[in-house]
Structure formats: C-alpha cells, structure tokens
Amino acid sequence: MTRVRLDLFTSLDGYTPSDPTPDNPMGEDWGRLTAAYAATRTFRENVFGDTSGAGTTGVDDRYVIASIEGVGSEIMGAGKFGLHAFPDDSDWKGWWGETPPFGTAVYVLTHTAPRPSLPMKGGTTFHFRDTAIEDVLTEATEAAGDLDVRVGGGYRTARDFLRAGLVDDLHLLVAPIFLGRGHRLWDDLRGIEVTHRVTTEVAESGMIHVTLKR
Numbered sequence: 165m166t167r168v169r170l171d172l173f174t175s176l177d178g179y180t181p182s183d184p185t186p187d188n189p190m191g192e193d194w195g196r197l198t199a200a201y202a203a204t205r206t207f208r209e210n211v212f213g214d215t216s217g218a219g220t221t222g223v224d225d226r227y228v229i230a231s232i233e234g235v236g237s238e239i240m241g242a243g244k245f246g247l248h249a250f251p252d253d254s255d256w257k258g259w260w261g262e263t264p265p266f267g268t269a270v271y272v273l274t275h276t277a278p279r280p281s282l283p284m285k286g287g288t289t290f291h292f293r294d295t296a297i298e299d300v301l302t303e304a305t306e307a308a309g310d311l312d313v314r315v316g317g318g319y320r321t322a323r324d325f326l327r328a329g330l331v332d333d334l335h336l337l338v339a340p341i342f343l344g345r346g347h348r349l350w351d352d353l354r355g356i357e358v359t360h361r362v363t364t365e366v367a368e369s370g371m372i373h374v375t376l377k378r
C-alpha cells in the first residue's frame with residue numbers, strides 16, 4: 165500500500181528558515197541546518213552528481229538512502245520548485261538544474277496553474293496544480309503505483325499535509341543548533357505522537373533523527 169512520507173529539517177528550538185531569496189532559495193540558515201545531511205555520500209551523489217565516493221557513510225547516510233528508496237512520486241510547494249525566484253523569466257525551469265534528483269512525477273502546488281508540464285532529464289516531470297491537497301495526493305498516489313508519495317516541502321506545504329492528517333511516515337531531522345528565528349514548525353500542530361509510533365536515533369554528527377510512523 166502506498167504511504168505518504170515527509171522529511172523535515174528543524175533546529176533544536178523548532179525553527180526552519182524563513183528568508184528565501186532568488187540566490188539563496190532555502191534561506192540563510194539552510195546550510196547550517198542541513199550540513200550533516202548534505203555531507204553524506206548518498207546525498208552528494210544523488211543531488212550534486214558526485215560519483216567520487218566522497219562523503220560520510222554513517223547513520224545520516226542510512227537515512228538519506230531510506231528517504232530515496234521506494235518513492236514513486238513527489239509533491240512540493242511552489243517555493244521549493246523555485247517559481248517565486250524569477251517570476252518574470254518565462255524560461256525559468258526551477259532551481260534544480262537540467263537533471264533534477266527526483267526521477268519521478270513531481271506535483272508542484274501553485275496558484276499560477278494551469279501551466280504546461282515540464283519534462284526534465286533523468287525522468288523527472290514537473291506538473292503544476294492549483295487544487296486541494298487531497299486531490300493532488302490522489303493524483304500523485306496513482307502516479308506512484310506500488311511505491312510511496314513523498315511530500316517534499318516547503319514549510320507551508322508540509323504543515324498543510326500534517327494538519328490534514330495525511331502523513332503516514334514523518335522523519336524529523338533535528339540539527340544540533342539553535343536558530344532563534346524563522347518559521348516555527350509546530351505552532352498549532354498537536355497530537356501526532358498519539359497517532360504515530362515515535363522512535364529516535366542520534367547520528368555521529370549529532371543530528372537527531374525522530375521517526376513517526378502511523
């Protein structure tokens with residue numbers, strides 16, 4: 165059965181960055197928040213195309229592998245795709261490059277839809293939707309077949325899916341830092357620990373992996 169999965173980065177004080185710019189689309193603190201994850205061998209190979217074998221191979225890498233395996237489609241917000249970065253550039257194809265790391269159908273939630281689907285190298289095709297998240301999830305589930313649907317963020321999209329109770333597997337990556345600013349991830353979201361089984365594991369980097377499964 166298809167499951168809905170979500171991976172979220174947060175600081176020890178519960179923040180995620182809130183200051184994206186065209187040149188820094190994930191926000192100023194994103195690098196600090198994701199440093200250990202981005203240093204893994206699997207992330208470097210999958211996202212940066214680094215086939216040298218460089219990178220860490222411990223607990224963090226194991227979670228990167230798990231986040232990639234078994235994904236048949238993805239849902240993300242307009243910000244994560246990059247629609248707001250260069251709104252006047254009709255040739256702008258998002259900030260993931262010519263070969264995005266997804267390799268699946270990716271459904272982008274945006275009020276600028278309808279707009280043509282965007283096939284990319286490597287098997288990724290971006291589809292743009294302006295409808296209820298439940299409807300998009302139905303379409304993404306059909307596209308995933310026997311595999312899972314991954315909700316890729318950003319912050320508002322993640323909170324919408326959590327608030328609607330649509331996430332089966334939540335993986336929180338808690339970086340061992342205090343941001344003291346940004347979006348507060350858990351404001352007005354309560355009770356997921358009641359409906360999901362919680363486990364934790366601390367990586368060699370100090371990253372805390374909190375897994376909640378329905």
